[in-house]
Amino acid sequence: MDPRILDRLSCPVCGEPLAETAAGNARALRCPRRHTFDVARQGYVNLLTGRAPHVGDSAEMVAARAEFQAAGHYDIISTALAAAATEAVARLRATPASEETTAGVRGERSDAYPLVVDAGAGTGRYLGAVLAALPDAVGLALDVSKPALRRAARAHPRAAAALADTWQRLPLADGAAAVLLNVFAPRNGPEFHRVLDRAGTLLVVTPADEHLTELVDALRLLRVDPDKADRVTATLGGHFTPVSSTVHRAELTLTRPEIATLVGMGPSAWHTDPAALAERLAALPEPGRVSVAVRLDAYRPR
Template sequence: MSPDPLRLLRCPLCGQPLGGQPTGEGGTRTLRCPRGHSFDLARQGYVNLLAGRASHTGDSAEMVGAREEFLGAGHYDPISTALVAAAIASGAVDRAGGGADGTYPELVVDAGAGTGRHLAAVLDAVPDAVGLALDVSKPALRRAARAHPRAASALCDTWTTLPLADASTALLLNVFAPRNGAEFRRVLRPDGALLVVTPAADHLTELVERLDLLRVDPAKSDRVAESLDRGFELVDRGRHSHRMWLRRPEVTTLVGMGPSAWHLDPDRLAARIEGLPEPVEVTAAVEVGVYRPR
């Protein structure tokens, strides 16, 4: 775990800064606030900053494994590329230097980071920034903790108070994940940017009918903008799409990593996938919204 993002973490119980307790060459193993609340670093590399029970458990180990396999094959790399382009164009992070005060690296936070692949792509493009992956899924964070050497990972429920200092974040990423507008606004710097990636109406359209997948609301992007309107201004929105040629096992993996995995009967799904042509052409289509704090 990179130590740089840790200075901006806050205790989820009292809001005080968290400091590390070093244990020799193994690095920081415990974070402790001035009031004595302590949080151990899991051996998998993330710190558990949940305050009480989470409102949900997040993605299962099976879903996370499917996501890592599918993303690892590069099928969604164009989405990462679009996210990187939006991050650089926003000017919220400096590709050539450190933080706004010239002392600390700028912080990129991925809220609902999953395996951390999109966060890693942004950090690769901004070599002086550090990253923090936030997710409520332990299986996801076990992978996110290894996603990039300049990133840290923390278990938290993003529907509640984020374990971050006010105005600590230069760039906040939200890719196919829930949005907590009030907390996003609190932790984002006044000159920062929020990048929200949502599926477009024709995302995976070739599979929706054939496999009875959950459908994307055509007005989803507008609803997202409305939900963030109190604290943010939408300054740009771009559509990005690409074609994927998938074999049947890859379709199974794709469905297994998304929300439809919770709703489909496995046997019926397998039969429908078996009836697909191989390979099958599938559209990946997203919208990337760029928001500025009001």
């Protein structure tokens, strides 16, 4: 693992620093108290403590997401995140350390080599896009899905990946992250606050009201909660202050197989009968127009 990333990690059990160790061909991370975490041969490290409450996205859902993203259909999200993260790092570097930043347990500012953390990273595509825009940054993808992490571990040469549950203590030192990404994923306000530099930025992407609107009725998909934006802010309100909110829109022209892939990578995949979905898909015009609308909210720690 890149030592610049390893230096920002902490043992999820006791909070002590982690170091690499090896026994034969096996690799692991270990803290001074000898809590040990295996590195999978696919490149990610297992930093779970105990059993996760769920296993995350299945291999099929992850494959669907990777295929759809690779076609560029969600590049609007990547572009928006890359621009916002670049602005966030510039702001962090312009902030005197004595005013807002937290040194963290290592005694260093997070802008020495900005760490971008993606909590609920999935395939790691958005993290990779942000790192491509920040040539001196490193990244860490966190997810509870092993199929997702197998891809995220290869998302970018300056990225690492770790199996971690967002609802548990995150395996990071205090104030370790310059930028924290959260794209269509759960949000743990207290932990996000702990691991983010005090002059850092949390970037949250959620679906806007009109996201996939053409498919919701036709395929009977889950609807976007009309109070979604307020609920997101409420879950973070005790720890973060909202600083900006933008909506990014695009219109896609998709084949039926691409629409099936899009459905398969989202939450409706867990709640839709496959046979009924196939019947509804067959009734759609081809190609079909689909609206993409996502909200990007930026927050800073209180």
